[in-house]
Amino acid sequence: MSKRPYEKPVINKLRSGLMNKFGWSPAYARKVRTAIDGVSVDELCGQFGSPLFVYSERTARRTYRQMFNAFSTRYPNVVFGWSYKTNYLQAICALMHQEGAIAEVVSAMEYDKARLLGMPGEKIIFNGPHKPMAALEKAVSEGAVINVDNLDEIVDLETVAKKLNRTVHVGMRLNLDAGIYPQWSRFGFNLESGQALDAAKRIARGGRLKLNGLHCHIGTFIMDPQAYAREITKMVKFGYELREAFGFDMEFYDIGGGFPSKSRLKGVYLPPEVAIPGIDEFAEAITHAFSEALKPGDFPKLIIESGRALIDESGYLITSIVAAKRLADGTRAYVADGGVNLLFTAFWYKFNVELDREVGGINETSVIYGPLCMNIDAIDEGIQLPPLKRGTRLIFSPVGAYNNTQWLQFIEYRPNVVLVTEKGEVEIIREAEDITDITRRERLPKHLELKNGK
Amino acid sequence: MNRLSQLALSDEGFVFDPQTGDSFQVSETGIAVLRALKEGRSDEDIAQQLVAHFDVALEEARRDCTDFRSQLKNFGLA
Numbered sequence: 001m002s003k004r005p006y007e008k009p010v011i012n013k014l015r016s017g018l019m020n021k022f023g024w025s026p027a028y029a030r031k032v033r034t035a036i037d038g039v040s041v042d043e044l045c046g047q048f049g050s051p052l053f054v055y056s057e058r059t060a061r062r063t064y065r066q067m068f069n070a071f072s073t074r075y076p077n078v079v080f081g082w083s084y085k086t087n088y089l090q091a092i093c094a095l096m097h098q099e100g101a102i103a104e105v106v107s108a109m110e111y112d113k114a115r116l117l118g119m120p121g122e123k124i125i126f127n128g129p130h131k132p133m134a135a136l137e138k139a140v141s142e143g144a145v146i147n148v149d150n151l152d153e154i155v156d157l158e159t160v161a162k163k164l165n166r167t168v169h170v171g172m173r174l175n176l177d178a179g180i181y182p183q184w185s186r187f188g189f190n191l192e193s194g195q196a197l198d199a200a201k202r203i204a205r206g207g208r209l210k211l212n213g214l215h216c217h218i219g220t221f222i223m224d225p226q227a228y229a230r231e232i233t234k235m236v237k238f239g240y241e242l243r244e245a246f247g248f249d250m251e252f253y254d255i256g257g258g259f260p261s262k263s264r265l266k267g268v269y270l271p272p273e274v275a276i277p278g279i280d281e282f283a284e285a286i287t288h289a290f291s292e293a294l295k296p297g298d299f300p301k302l303i304i305e306s307g308r309a310l311i312d313e314s315g316y317l318i319t320s321i322v323a324a325k326r327l328a329d330g331t332r333a334y335v336a337d338g339g340v341n342l343l344f345t346a347f348w349y350k351f352n353v354e355l356d357r358e359v360g361g362i363n364e365t366s367v368i369y370g371p372l373c374m375n376i377d378a379i380d381e382g383i384q385l386p387p388l389k390r391g392t393r394l395i396f397s398p399v400g401a402y403n404n405t406q407w408l409q410f411i412e413y414r415p416n417v418v419l420v421t422e423k424g425e426v427e428i429i430r431e432a433e434d435i436t437d438i439t440r441r442e443r444l445p446k447h448l449e450l451k452n453g454k
Numbered sequence: 455m456n457r458l459s460q461l462a463l464s465d466e467g468f469v470f471d472p473q474t475g476d477s478f479q480v481s482e483t484g485i486a487v488l489r490a491l492k493e494g495r496s497d498e499d500i501a502q503q504l505v506a507h508f509d510v511a512l513e514e515a516r517r518d519c520t521d522f523r524s525q526l527k528n529f530g531l532a
Contacts, residue, residue: 006510009484009522011469013529014477326521330528362481387481389514 007361008387030363030386033354033395036316037420041356041393044418049432050320050393051338053417055400057095060314061422064099067259067310070279071302074287079303081125083257084110086307086401087315091419091429093117096310104257104305108135111144125254125303127173127215129187136160140168147171147215147254149188154202154209161208171213171254172199174238178218178231187217191238197245204246211248214239217256217305221265223275225282229289231255236293239300254303255286261312263398264350279309308401315400317342318356321392322371332366332387336394339370339377342414343399344406346379353383356393361386368394371412404430409438457531458492471531478529483508487522491532497523 034041037056044052064080071078081104082096088110093103094117103114106128114124121142129149131139136153137160139146148154148170161168173188174196189196203209214235218227232255239250259282262272269275290302319338327333340346353368363384370377379396407414417430462470467485469478480488483504490500501515508515526532 003509004482004507006504006508006514007481007483008518009487010481011484011488011522011525011529011531012479014479324521326524326528330525362479362484387518 005360008389010362010364010387012362012364030359031352031354032356032358034356036395038424039420039426041318041395044426045318045320045393047426048416048418048428050318051336051342051415052318053342053399053404053415053430054316054318055092055417055419055429056314056316057419057421060092060095060311060400061099063313064096064101064310067279067283067306068100070283071287071304074283075290075299075302077299077301079252079301081254081303081305082310083305083307084113085405087311087404088113089404089417089429090117091427092311092400092404108132111135111139115142125305127217127305131156133159137163140164145171145213145252147173147188147213148199148203149173151199151202154199154206158206158208167208167210169210169212170203171215171252172196172203172211174214174216174235176216176218176231176234178227178234179224180219180222180227182219184217184219188215191234196238197241200242200246200248204248211242211246211250213250213252213254213301213303215254215256215303218258220258221260221263221308222258223260223277225277225285228255228282229285232286232290233293236290240295250300252301252303253290254305257305257307257309259306259309261308261398261401263308263312263345264352266348266350312398312401315398315403317396317399317403319394319396321388321390321394323390324388327367332364332385333369334366334385334388335369335371336379337371338415339372339379341370341372341377341408341410341412343370343379343396343403344408345399345402350380351396351399353380353385354395354397355385355388356395359386359388359392372410409433413437456492458488458526461488461492461531463488463492474530476529483518484522487519491526 036054037058068080080101082101084105102123103119104125105111105114111126121144124144126139126144126146133156136156140160157168174191175185175188176191177183189199203211216231216235218231235253242248260276264272317338319336321334322337323335325333363386366383366385367378368380370379413433416428416432419427419429460472467480469480487500497519501512501519504510504515505512
């Protein structure tokens with residue numbers, strides 16, 4: 001006699017009057033993913049272990065092309081600057097550069113990374129509030145686009161210009177009221193208060209720098225396309241004021257990034273497919289406002305520094321359940337082999353969670369913890385899951401943005417990162433760490449060396 | 455008084471507790487375990503029974519019996 005399929009014994013209390021209007025996430029609503037771009041999850045973990053970051057080259061390239069086409073079909077002079085801080089894995093940066101993006105870096109380290117990858121200086125935009133003197137000098141001499149953040153940096157750049165005995169072209173970073181709350185004001189010069197105009201005066205008076213562009217980044221995960229329209233309108237108006245007052249011609253307007261991906265922010269009621277406008281809506285609002293603000297015959301470069309919207313959906317993290325337990329209040333809890341150490345964005349996203357197999361049984365409200373010995377290491381604290389057994393894999397997405405740059409090396413090794421190529425082949429793009437990665441930079445003074453544990 | 459013996463169980467997995475008026479939803483294996491507990495059988499016995507009827511290893515069945523007991527305790531049923 002064949003045995004019946006097993007579902008773990010579960011008992012749930014029925015609560016009338018407290019019904020969730022979306023129901024109990026029935027079996028048909030459970031999400032199962034057995035493969036990523038045609039490569040089975042089993043095969044991926046069998047070969048590269050768990051946890052495992054997996055990127056889809058196909059999705060990354062398709063997303064880039066969709067977004068670039070949305071802008072370039074509406075305005076003739078569009079440049080994308082790939083935001084390194086979003087994901088500076090070499091393979092991801094190279095992929096974006098192959099698609100046509102230049103590099104947008106915000107620190108000396110990122111600048112070095114872009115150069116190491118083979119990007120020439122003139123294809124690098126150098127932003128950020130901390131540009132050490134040596135990095136500035138290097139960037140100037142290599143022809144990078146530098147957006148000035150503060151008055152001290154203006155002085156530093158004048159010093160570099162004097163040393164190199166040449167006029168240096170720079171962009172100016174602005175902050176302004178685009179109707180976004182909270183208004184970002186820590187970067188660049190404020191427009192409305194006249195700070196930006198004063199900085200331009202200072203640049204003109206110094207005589208060694210020439211302003212040729214304006215930059216602004218109004219925030220992150222901006223869900224209102226009209227905010228960008230307000231931003232670019234103000235930027236262009238200011239650009240013409242600078243031309244009038246100082247003869248500075250704006251060759252570029254860089255509107256930063258901050259475009260949302262299809263991630264679900266915690267606390268947002270509607271699913272991302274409904275809550276987040278499509279990229280065409282952003283492109284339409286921005287290019288329409290830009291064209292309206294520009295004088296006839298002017299076609300300065302429109303630079304967009306997108307990161308999250310380009311790569312987030314290409315990334316997955318496969319984790320495995322290593323233990324199931326019940327909390328004191330009866331809540332089902334799982335321990336996964338990857339947590340907030342790998343998914344920094346778990347602090348503000350509610351991820352899409354898929355199982356690697358069909359699992360029967362009644363759903364329970366469950367918590368997914370990571371492997372850290374810290375209470376904050378919870379990836380999801382209210383997910384409806386059927387009873388899962390050890391070894392079941394959970395696939396989190398989208399995780400392509402900010403996780404491989406902000407991940408922590410805290411008590412765990414960081415795992416392999418692989419890319420599923422357009423041909424369906426799997427390439428390691430970052431090897432899993434071992435103990436040598438942790439200790440390589442450490443030095444143990446002679447008198448602290450242990451002998452027989454003492 | 456054994457609280458479990460008071461529970462009314464249906465074959466479809468509906469459980470009613472006449473003492474509190476609470477109702478519960480139980481999985482198929484949960485019904486089997488609950489019935490066996492009402493009969494006063496030991497966890498080991500129940501695990502063996504699960505193995506005999508369902509596609510599960512003994513170790514997993516034992517573990518799940520322990521977990522099911524803690525669920526019952528949490529609802530004040532054991």
